[in-house]
Amino acid sequence: MQAIPKQISEYISMGLTQESVKKNRSVYGSNEISTNKKNGFFQMLFGVVAEPMILLLISISIVYLLLGDRNEALLLLGSVIGIICITFYQEKKTETAISALRSLASPRTNVIRDGQIIRIEGKDVVYGDLLILNEGDRIPADAELLSDRLFTCDESLLTGESIPVNKTAGQSVYCGALVVGGEGVCRVTSVGNHTEIGKIGLKIADESVGKTLLEIEVTRLVRNLFLVAASLCLLLALYFGFIKSEWLQGLLSGLTLAIGLMPEELPLVMTIFFALGAYRLSTKNVLVRRSSIIETLGAATVLCSDKTGTITQNKMKLGKITTTETVENLEDLKEVSVLSKQILQIAYFASKHPSFDPMDSAISQTMESFHQSGNFSLLSTKEFPLTPTELTMVRVLEESDGYVCYAKGSPEAIYKLCNLGDKDLEHWTKKTNELAREGYRVLAVAKSDQSTKDIPENRNSVSYKLYGLISFLDPIREIVPEAVKTAYHSGIRVIMITGDYPETAKNIAKQIGLENANTVLTGKELADLPDERLRSVLKTCNVFSRVSPEDKWKLVRILKSEGEIVAMTGDGVNDAPALRTANIGVAMGERGTDVAREAADIVLLDDSFSSILDSVRIGRQIFDNLKKALGYLIGVHIPIVGITFLPILFGWPIVVLSAIHIVFMEMVIDPTCTIVFEKEAAEFDLMNRKPRPSTEPLLDKELFINSLIQGFYSLLSVVATYWITQFYLNEEGVSQVVSTATFVSLVFSNLFLILANRSLHESMWSRMRIKNSMIYIVFFFTVGVLLSSIYIPGMNALFRFVPLNFLQFSVAILVAFIGVLFYDMTKVTIAKLIRNTQKG
Numbered sequence: 001m002q003a004i005p006k007q008i009s010e011y012i013s014m015g016l017t018q019e020s021v022k023k024n025r026s027v028y029g030s031n032e033i034s035t036n037k038k039n040g041f042f043q044m045l046f047g048v049v050a051e052p053m054i055l056l057l058i059s060i061s062i063v064y065l066l067l068g069d070r071n072e073a074l075l076l077l078g079s080v081i082g083i084i085c086i087t088f089y090q091e092k093k094t095e096t097a098i099s100a101l102r103s104l105a106s107p108r109t110n111v112i113r114d115g116q117i118i119r120i121e122g123k124d125v126v127y128g129d130l131l132i133l134n135e136g137d138r139i140p141a142d143a144e145l146l147s148d149r150l151f152t153c154d155e156s157l158l159t160g161e162s163i164p165v166n167k168t169a170g171q172s173v174y175c176g177a178l179v180v181g182g183e184g185v186c187r188v189t190s191v192g193n194h195t196e197i198g199k200i201g202l203k204i205a206d207e208s209v210g211k212t213l214l215e216i217e218v219t220r221l222v223r224n225l226f227l228v229a230a231s232l233c234l235l236l237a238l239y240f241g242f243i244k245s246e247w248l249q250g251l252l253s254g255l256t257l258a259i260g261l262m263p264e265e266l267p268l269v270m271t272i273f274f275a276l277g278a279y280r281l282s283t284k285n286v287l288v289r290r291s292s293i294i295e296t297l298g299a300a301t302v303l304c305s306d307k308t309g310t311i312t313q314n315k316m317k318l319g320k321i322t323t324t325e326t327v328e329n330l331e332d333l334k335e336v337s338v339l340s341k342q343i344l345q346i347a348y349f350a351s352k353h354p355s356f357d358p359m360d361s362a363i364s365q366t367m368e369s370f371h372q373s374g375n376f377s378l379l380s381t382k383e384f385p386l387t388p389t390e391l392t393m394v395r396v397l398e399e400s401d402g403y404v405c406y407a408k409g410s411p412e413a414i415y416k417l418c419n420l421g422d423k424d425l426e427h428w429t430k431k432t433n434e435l436a437r438e439g440y441r442v443l444a445v446a447k448s449d450q451s452t453k454d455i456p457e458n459r460n461s462v463s464y465k466l467y468g469l470i471s472f473l474d475p476i477r478e479i480v481p482e483a484v485k486t487a488y489h490s491g492i493r494v495i496m497i498t499g500d501y502p503e504t505a506k507n508i509a510k511q512i513g514l515e516n517a518n519t520v521l522t523g524k525e526l527a528d529l530p531d532e533r534l535r536s537v538l539k540t541c542n543v544f545s546r547v548s549p550e551d552k553w554k555l556v557r558i559l560k561s562e563g564e565i566v567a568m569t570g571d572g573v574n575d576a577p578a579l580r581t582a583n584i585g586v587a588m589g590e591r592g593t594d595v596a597r598e599a600a601d602i603v604l605l606d607d608s609f610s611s612i613l614d615s616v617r618i619g620r621q622i623f624d625n626l627k628k629a630l631g632y633l634i635g636v637h638i639p640i641v642g643i644t645f646l647p648i649l650f651g652w653p654i655v656v657l658s659a660i661h662i663v664f665m666e667m668v669i670d671p672t673c674t675i676v677f678e679k680e681a682a683e684f685d686l687m688n689r690k691p692r693p694s695t696e697p698l699l700d701k702e703l704f705i706n707s708l709i710q711g712f713y714s715l716l717s718v719v720a721t722y723w724i725t726q727f728y729l730n731e732e733g734v735s736q737v738v739s740t741a742t743f744v745s746l747v748f749s750n751l752f753l754i755l756a757n758r759s760l761h762e763s764m765w766s767r768m769r770i771k772n773s774m775i776y777i778v779f780f781f782t783v784g785v786l787l788s789s790i791y792i793p794g795m796n797a798l799f800r801f802v803p804l805n806f807l808q809f810s811v812a813i814l815v816a817f818i819g820v821l822f823y824d825m826t827k828v829t830i831a832k833l834i835r836n837t838q839k840g
Helices: 006-014 018-028 041-049 052-066 070-105 196-201 213-243 247-261 265-282 291-297 338-349 358-369 411-417 422-437 480-489 502-512 523-528 531-538 549-561 573-581 594-599 609-650 659-677 701-729 735-756 773-791 795-799 806-839
Strands: 108-113 116-121 130-134 142-154 178-190 286-288 302-306 317-322 327-329 382-384 392-399 402-409 441-448 464-473 493-497 520-522 543-545 566-570 584-588 602-604
Touching: 006 108, 130 142, 213 247, 213 609, 265 286, 265 291, 265 609, 265 659, 286 609, 291 584, 291 609, 302 549, 302 609, 317 338, 317 358, 317 422, 338 358, 338 402, 338 441, 338 464, 358 464, 392 411, 402 411, 402 464, 411 422, 411 441, 411 464, 422 441, 422 464, 422 502, 480 493, 480 502, 480 609, 493 502, 493 549, 502 520, 502 543, 520 523, 523 543, 523 549, 531 549, 549 566, 549 573, 566 573, 566 609, 573 584, 602 609, 609 659, 609 701, 609 735, 659 735, 659 773, 659 795, 701 735, 701 806, 735 773, 735 806, 773 795
Parallel strands: 302 493, 302 566, 493 543, 520 543, 566 584, 584 602
Antiparallel strands: 108 116, 108 130, 130 178, 142 178, 286 602, 317 327, 317 464, 382 392, 392 402, 402 441, 441 464
16 A cells, blocks of 8 residues: 555545445446356366367267167266366366466556555456556556646557557546556546447457467377377277177277377376466466466576666665765765765755655665755656656756756766766766776766756756766675576576666676676667677677667567577566567566566566576476376377287287276376376476477477387286286186286386386486375375275276286286386486487
8 A cells, every 4th residue: 555645645535435446346347358258167068078088988988888888888978077077177277277377467556545545456446446657557447637747658559559649637548558658647437348448359259379389289299199099990990890790899999999099188288287387486476477488488598687676686775975076985974965965965856756766765765864854845847757868867846046957867878968078078987987897876966057947848958067976786686696607507698688887787797697797788889780790799798788678679689580599577668579579578576567567478576587597497397397298198008009909909818908997097197197297396407408499399209219118118018917917827717817917017007107207317216315295196096996996896897807816916016017117227228328429
């Protein structure tokens, strides 16, 4: 809750009360644009039922009914209902999680209610609310402007006209427009669907976000495997039909094989990984505005970061005041000279109040510490704000003898404003450089020579006198040097971009350990360099000072054209083009504007540079774990397909798996991929690897070979169990004994493969030291259900199992373990060969 600034105190009584808010919301509706297109229950249900796996299971149930096996059909249909419920619940949960994350990112606005300024979400605005709008705000509803101070807004969202429009009291401002200059107080006249943009919104479908490369790749993979499964299903049905004249049995066998081959879980696994990854990032003070950007985070090669507030603490403290005669260090003084007090007063008059700018706050705090009153008339007659081309802030105040201009800004801009002679310019430039080399952020302070009778038309229409320099300290965040080291170890280049003086930027770059910290390129030098020369310089220069938002955008475009994956930070209105152009736009949550947050992919809630590295680490971890999940999925489907297909193909005496057995396996595979691998901790070398190429597929050559090898060893184990049980352990000669033992071997092979897939490079033994509690849950649950299906009467009849003796059960487990052990040794050997090849 904020106090009412003096300039808008006259509106304090015009704000709504809580009772008025409730009444207006009930009469005029909420400030949300609703569409006719909604994902209702039946639409979501249809989307789930239309999945290939569900359709295959329903088809098999129908075939079982036609064969007269009602129990098997009902059991399968029950499984279908269970899978639908689980999938529906997971999708709903994911949707809820994403909605909750989006609500955190929704634009917020200041309103006057019950005599106070409070900050609320745009959707909570009601008809009749009094809005306080400032530069960078997105207008949340249609409103009438009551009071303005140089109020300008960009209405291109509605009109398509990119030129900002000046607004005066009595004119309308529209929902979705962006305030690009000045301040204003306005009364809401329309909300929700009744706004101009709301009327358009009713005609537009819900937001549609294009698929990422990873999503496209997964969709293509599943589609191709489905086509293979459908082809094998058809061939098997034709084989049974023409050779054995058993069309229904052939169709049933074909459908069963198709289920075993389909990695149906992968799209759902990917969605859940990204949703949970977005949630995990939110606990690290990083808000992901679209979860699919996590895919790109792990591939980032360049981090372009602001200095103030991101690398530094953005807690400005006024350190020194430099006059023509002295340099006063404020930390060592209890009192300052008259001239220093005058410089402080000029700087105070040249600043906005109240202000969220840390330097303005530091000026006010310093004045209070030296018992200077700050209660001056601050209603300036005119203001000439800071712009990319004019790095000075000038405020015109009316005094007893006329109008006086107070100015502060970058030293070089103030020197130009004061028209310093060569000797004075050399003197003050030398002092500025000395302060900057010490790490200070320096501002120059000036005042018009004499008062004028008329209000100046522009900042250059009067002459100024330079009074001195004020120097600020902004300590670096303690964690940043270590974060920069981590970035370099990860193969990520760090570039610092700041509006500061070059020497200040160089000092900070050295403190945090940037490479080539002595090489600094200014915005002016950047503009003067031809593109080819700039591309060459950009390969080594990591510090840019005195840059404008347009310079940021230019840097991003060049870096991207060189094949880099660029993360760019920004907080201002004009940073939006650079944030939108970057592969990963990073907005500041604490000091950023709404438009910057809207243009960005992620928002740093604490504005910390180290949070960007946390994002990269989690992005890499998620991609790594997705690869593990995919390798496991392909690997475990191979023995399922093999033990389904081989007995039919070679006429073995016992058919091991039916559809219900495969459904059981799917119930193991789904939670394994989503729970175990999503929770898997990062590997030890995760942040010591080079960024993966953005074109690297999820299923690369190494992973594909590993998947085939683990699937082969697992299939070999299952087949070995089949024949060992058939000829040596099946004393009664009962076919169900062989089928049950083979199934036990298949289940435990899958469970052991979880351990082997926890790392793509380490052995499962070395990975054991890293805890993953979800493994125990999956193991105990799976083994519990397996034992129940074998040893509980009634359940074993449904699964067509018989109780095994200790030897039969133990051998099935042992053979499964040996097969996975061989794979684990092979995997480590392949990983070593690949690493040695890369080093060579």
